[in-house]
Amino acid sequence: MYNYPQKLQKLINEISKLPGIGPKMAERVSIHILKKDVEYIDNFKEILEEIKTLGFCTICFNVSEGPVCDICADDGRDKSIICVVESSEDVITIERTGKFRGYYHILQGLVNPLNNVLPENLRIAELIKRIGKDPVKELILALNHTVEGDATSMFISAMLHDDDNNVITTRLAKGLPMGSDIRYADEITLGQAILERKQV
């Protein structure tokens, strides 16, 4: 049976490992890249090379150029409030609403036993430590209203209670439909959900 040349197969295989990209899409993307000129590929290579220097903020675990990200380095924000999100994309989404002036904490995932992600695999312990240090009064859990988002919220709330502190935890209000993904919410809805967040 005929198949693509092995070099192309390797590319397809690598691209199909990316999240949200199935085998068909991987083929399309690969062939698209193949059709481009050398300049395009060199440029692409350079971009990939450059992101090697990126890492994660040691305070909030957002993507960052240096050990501390721009948000954590900004002293003018409200230190009493931390918004807890699943990933760096959520920071961008929430920043765009213009409704939030506190700091962030990026969990780098959600609790998901079926995928072998347990609380210890996330940045939850670091969050609890942060709360002990900073003058934090409120945590907004801006996590999806999904099974995994709910469970993660419950783990964080439970760990906070064990720790005996006076931090209020709130969860983004509805307005966000059940089972919905905050990344796809429009800015108005998301902005509203931040303002109407509920204590959990």
Add this chain to the structure above:
Amino acid sequence: MYLKSVELANFRNYESLKIKLMPGINVFYGENGTGKTNIIESIYCTAMGRSFRSSEEAILVKQGRTAFSIALNAVENGIERDFTVDYDSSIRKKRVAINGNRAARLSQVVGKLPVVLFSPENIMMIKGEPSQRRRFLDDMLSQFEEEYFETLGKYLKEVAHRNYLLKGIREGRVKRENLPVWNEQVMNNGVKIILSRVKAVEELNLMLEKELASEKFRVHIAYSSKHYSNYDEKALKENFRSHFLSRTEDEITRAATLIGPHRDDLEIFYNGLDAKNFASEGQQRITSILIKLAEGLLMKKKKGSFPVVLLDDFSSELDEPNRGFIGKKFSLFKQILITTTYRENLRGFDPAGEFEVAGGVVKTK
């Protein structure tokens, strides 16, 4: 609500089909294997987001083709609505839309075109496994409330996560401290589901008594569980908590969540006796039809609009007086689609539309 038209392209044995339907009774007759059930199936798929015969969408695509589409035009209080389903098996993508607006989630569609399906398989709700009775309740409640559909989906996933944790604990990969949060989740959504189901069972019984009982048949159903009998939120939560306290070892050994709505059942009584063990074949059939009729009436009450009744394979298995009795009950609905092999099976019915089905072609009579 009633359907004005059905259009199919490359669905099952139909390459292309366009039919106009009438309010009232629409009869499809034709020999075995001609495509009668396929029409019913296309409507059910649009309403419920999946078939009742197959869980795999690719099977619905006409052999040798890669994509199918269904387009239904429905009328409610003079307002028309278009329901469309497009499935492409090469990318395994399904698009469901109402009036051209694509639904992001299935829960936004289920219940918008209320249907009640009567099929020969219904008798399995009497004879079959508990899962078949749960399925009956879940399909009904999912059409009643968007929230039920969502909660059920969440609950089943939570149980799957919890079972996998139990397995991990058994194998020593996972710490027990993981369980409490999942216990709480399973309990919260589980109790919501149980309460909705119990309420629905009460309402079904009311319909069965008030609208559908006769001297000959009295059908009654009861929600049943091994773990609880007091259907009060607080009492149920107590049950879950004490179960998780005392049975966790057993759950770890079996890597299974042993309490909750995914293990509950219905008891069905025919004239006071357990229908599974005491009713005859015909009596079981009538019992299941009466329960489905109760579902239809309840759906009308809840949604404020008539469900479309899909009556697949109207059999001549019922004796004459029973057929008369049941036939009259169907006239309580606004639109009924009936399939049968021979027109003569529908003596005494007064169809508004008649269709002859032969080998993937439908002729309006």
